[in-house]
Amino acid sequence: NAGVTQTPKFQVLKTGQSMTLQCAQDMNHEYMSWYRQDPGMGLRLIHYSVGAGITDQGEVPNGYNVSRSTTEDFPLRLLSAAPSQTSVYFCASIATGRREVETQYFGPGTRLLVL
């Protein structure tokens, strides 16, 4: 049971380049989400998904796309990278159910630098 995995761990992009941040979980969680973490701002929600085929926007969705074709995978795409997207990105999945209260499991993060 690997939990939530993210690749790559670190990436450098040039302005205008596109890329996909990968996220996968093997816990059969329905709910997955992407956050970005910037100094002094905590974590902000980019996009989330409540199940395969269903996605929605969070607080800061501009410049990012997501899709959810399977329960396990939730990739985040940067369409045209900008320096403002330099951040640390965390993927999370949520365990729900009667016995567990919305515990989020976070991946190790992807550090992105846009030059």
Place this chain on the structure above:
Amino acid sequence: AQSVTQLDSHVSVSEGTPVLLRCNYSSSYSPSLFWYVQHPNKGLQLLLKYTSAATLVKGINGFEAEFKKSETSFHLTKPSAHMSDAAEYFCVVSVPLYTGRRALTFGSGTRLQVQP
């Protein structure tokens, strides 16, 4: 809408002394509350969570938090700080919405320094 305020951006304590990290929240609904810890260049680890079963919640590594509805607070405490506790701590409030979304709001974080 809900919000979370971590009252101190930095807290410095000496090793062996008590730790208090303060968190106040506001929510229109009965929230779930969490504390997460993030060590440098690491992901977030769940310390503890409030499930409404008990107001005093015990977590990992000797941390505790007390839910006080009248004060809308969920402060994190530890009786005796250890050097390995130096990290950033996040208070999180979660409210389930009818759309299926969990409205999660993170505090801005408190950086804990532990002096030898």
